[in-house]
Amino acid sequence: MLVAPALVPTVAVLVAGLAAALAQSLGLVPLVGRPELSAQAYLDVRPDLLTATGLSLGIAAASSALAAGVGLLTALLVVRGAAGRRLLRFASAVPIPVPHLVGAASMGLLLSDSGLLARLVGDQGSWPALVHGPWPVAVVAAYAWKESAFVALVVAGALATRVASYEETAAVLGAGRWARFRFVTWPLVTPPLAAATAITFVYTLGSYEVAWLLGPVHPEPLPVLAQRLFTSPDLTARPQALAVAVVTAALALAATVATLAALRRTATWR
């Protein structure tokens, strides 16, 4: 009962929203005509859906992996009190309050073929198409920049109070630097790192604005495809948009369930 105030709106929004999207994508809430259970919307959007899914999973995987790596390294350096700790702390905290759209715009100004880096290098003609090009480099970079700060924050918070004393204990038991990382720090850091990376992955998978601003024009990532179809003047494309949204939600749910299942198996979680 005590959790009801939090649980009721969460479940209501989630269930009602998803149910409505699912129903509309399956032809149960047509704009005109009789409701009829049909997978037509999924079939209509299938070619675009497959490429968009591949692209979105690629963007999410690449940016989450980068964010995990950079975030973990930053967290370890901050927690261990490495030289330049204050600067590092500041640098790792800055991306957190910056809105995604602002971060994406900055990344665009930095990486585009008329951007700051291209100008600094001086040869704008041979500058690779990082923004809107065939490879979503700028999208991955923008997400990785923003989410690495989030990963660093979560991991540093989980480690801050414990890692130093456990590492000292390991040292006086004969563990050198590498053994301390392998047998102590890594097992301790895995659960918060996995959780933070999974959140990053799911967020990136479903996030629209950065992919829209910096991503390839074609193929489109899932959220951009869904948004384009949903706002299309052709109102019959609405079920297709919601079919894309349902697939996106299903992928996010699958990633979450897989992460939780993996976390439950780790020793520290038990």
Added chain:
Amino acid sequence: MTAALAVRNLGRDHGGGQAPALDGLNLDVPAGSCLALVGPSGSGKTTALRLVAGLEVPDRGDVLLDGRSVVALPPERRGVSMVFQRPLLFPHLDVLDNVAFSARVAGASRRAARAAAAPFLDLVQMGGYTTRRPGQLSGGQEQRVALARALAARPRVLLLDEAFTGLDVALREDMHELLHQLRAVLEPTVVLVTHDHAEAAALADSVAVLSGGRLLQHGDAGRIYTRPASVTVSRLLGGRNEVPGVVVGGEHRSALGRLRLPTDVAVPDGPAVLLVRQEAVVVTGPDAPGADAAGTVLAVRAAGARRALTVEVVSPGGAAVQVHAETSPGQVFTRGERVGLRLPSSAVSAVPPEDAGTEEPEIADRRTADAGRMPRTHRVASPAVPDAGVRPDAPGAPRRRNHHGDHGT
């Protein structure tokens, strides 16, 4: 497995112009023996242990194991294990894997490491808990496992940093017994840090008393309690009796009368404070033969099975002094009762009085705390020594009286 530990002129600075955390520490711990580092908080005892372990780098001095300097070696290559106040068992490993940790990081397979660890777990009577997680153990069990884990690393020196402080009294005594057994079997060189002088007495062969980062005295555990080098050491070891007086020809003269000092107490003639531990003072009937002094019971306080008495002795000249004593179990005394006091000559000692201005702040604090426990304060003019080393909770201490003006009961 065991090694002699020597510390030479070891120092560690706080930085920022503060007094050093540790200054010029010299200690010798023979192989297989147990040294207790005793002192108040901030005395530098944990710093000393961390410098020996290699967890901190000294600003001066050297640490030698079997005569070879280890000060340049990282902690993992010193062969020194340490048990901390918190057990710090690795939460991702079960009990046996925790004990197997040192073998594992040394390159053994998990199976071999676990097999090598099992006897150490048996040694601390935790053999039946191999697959438990640290969170499923009690505090005492966790500390036993931590001890087994440290021993399984086969250290040349075992360091215990207030390892038993967080345990309740019964568990702590169990751990003391366990450490005795482990020492008999494995004979490790042990250095333990404690602020509990009773624990030091129970476990150690020798005791080193630190205060303000400096070593005040290092001596045999049996003797240091009855032959403290100074009033400060006596207080840090829990001694409560300080009787001001003068020494003349090997005899201490005070409000208690004339007491012959043991021949090994070498104190020059002149003002001197008589020190005798409260446990050593024998309380008798007022007219019992052999009593060194007679006085009136000012306060009776429970101290476990014993009773702690505060007895006021007034000399024929009018000088008064308070003597603390602990009675044997079964002896009953009441406030206001006349009693006799016997101070066995082997347990008394005398040291030159200390200048109150040079004492450590902790001591001053403790004194104030002691003062708060005193039921009464008696103004006494000691004709023999008007102001020699008068303890502020003893007669004629205006500063304390100002703080606690309500001593009358």
